[in-house]
């Protein structure tokens with residue numbers, strides 16, 4: 123008879139734990155962290171522009187319209203200014219362009235060339251009174267396609283996680299735990315965008331991969347009025363950056379998950395032993 127009662131109690135406990143685990147916790151989570159749309163790697167708010175064309179013409183156009191401010195190390199165009207001077211001149215060190223054809227989504231890149239402030243979602247920071255340091259490139263849409271084609275043709279498709287992070291983020295952010303220092307001084311970034319760019323060593327722990335993914339892809343969606351430009355990375359580049367941030371900021375993640383599994387196994391074994399032990403005592407009593 124008592125076995126039946128015990129089963130009922132067990133069933134009740136299972137149901138209660140189930141409700142707590144699958145019901146209350148996710149509910150609380152969704153209240154504290156409201157659901158936001160997933161990252162949009164097609165950048166569907168931007169117009170569709172050509173992303174292919176004549177590589178040779180694109181190279182000429184890049185020589186005319188980009189290297190005044192940017193280096194293209196891979197193709198023999200070094201930086202015109204030292205990092206310190208570039209930070210002074212532009213407010214932030216312009217990135218090297220060697221690999222932008224693989225880092226950035228192609229249509230985002232085309233739109234960036236045509237209208238940087240719009241592509242970067244920075245119209246709340248820059249206008250005619252405070253012009254953005256990267257000027258729009260006044261060429262035809264077809265010529266924009268040529269420029270994008272050229273950058274795609276020279277980009278290295280096998281960048282490491284750290285290289286992607288360095289090329290896309292380090293002109294503003296440091297990663298102290300990996301001894302990486304931002305190319306632009308903190309105060310200069312603050313004067314330029316209105317906020318310092320925080321060190322990213324521990325960001326993966328405090329924000330989590332999901333939120334970071336959405337933030338990098340569209341900061342305004344997560345934090346309205348954010349100072350950080352939208353970084354139009356491909357999903358693959360962004361995965362590499364999150365991987366790198368996990369490697370540096372959460373190096374114990376694998377270990378933690380392993381210990382968690384051992385702990386669960388341990389508890390199951392203890393539960394079985396406790397049950398057997400109890401049966402034995404009851405058995406002796408009868």
Ligand code: HEC
Nearest residue numbers: 187188190191212214216222235255256257259352353354
């Ligand atoms: C007058 C200077 C200037 C010219 C000309 C210029 N840029 Fe820029 N560019 C900048 C500066 C400064 C930044 C950094 C802006 C920032 O991070 O806020 C930048 C940023 C970029 C970025 C990074 C965007 C991102 O999402 O992080 C790319 C890619 C880029 N430029 C490509 C180009 C290409 C391609 C051309 C030529 C068609 C070009 N730029 C011409 C100054 C310039």
Ligand code: HEC
Nearest residue numbers: 214290291294315317318319320325338348349350351353
């Ligand atoms: C042009 C400069 C610039 C670039 C490039 C840039 N950031 Fe930022 N970032 C900022 C600034 C400024 C802030 C502070 C935002 C604010 O307070 O509004 C910020 C904030 C952040 C935050 C903190 C968000 C939070 O929840 O507090 C993260 C995470 C971040 N950036 C990641 C990145 C990553 C990853 C990259 C490269 C893919 C990157 N950023 C590229 C300037 C930049």
